[in-house]
Amino acid sequence: MARFDAERRELFPAGRTQVGAHLTLFHAVPGELEDRVRHDLAEAAREQEAFDVRVxxxxxxxxxxxxxxxxxxxxxxxxxxxxxxxxxxxxxDAQGLRAHVTVQNKVAPEAAKATVERLRSTFSPSTARAESLALWRYVGGPWEPVETFAFAPGTD
Known part of the structure; x- marks a missing residue:
């Protein structure tokens, strides 16, 4: 995550990042479901061991x-x-998951194309570790963390 956070700080327009590097599973779960969402996230995390994710x-x-x-x-x-x-x-959110970590957004298409080309020129696949699920609340501009749900410890 440190690598992705560093790239976000470098590549995002100033003042455009509200949170650090992350993978979004869902964009808009209704706030009135918060208790149910917390329960479901806790249960999912409890039943899933931490796992590797291929970049x-x-x-x-x-x-x-x-x-x-x-x-x-x-x-x-x-x-x-x-x-x-x-x-x-x-x-x-009802669509299939397109899992990704955004390191640049909201720039001119030409700037984005140059960034993609630059990143591709040195890219080689790697692995990251998924250790938890996190719930965030949108508060009219900024986001605030609500709770983190750690995956079960892995056996490797």
Missing amino acids: AEVMSLGRGAAYRLEAPELEQVHRRLQRAWSDHLTPQ
């Missing part, structure tokens, strides 16, 4: 750049929560 490639976001991530466990956790919250998800 597979640099991808273009059109007006930004990101790293595409792969892990079967991540897909399973996402589908489980999607089923639990299906009646309350936005169309965006």
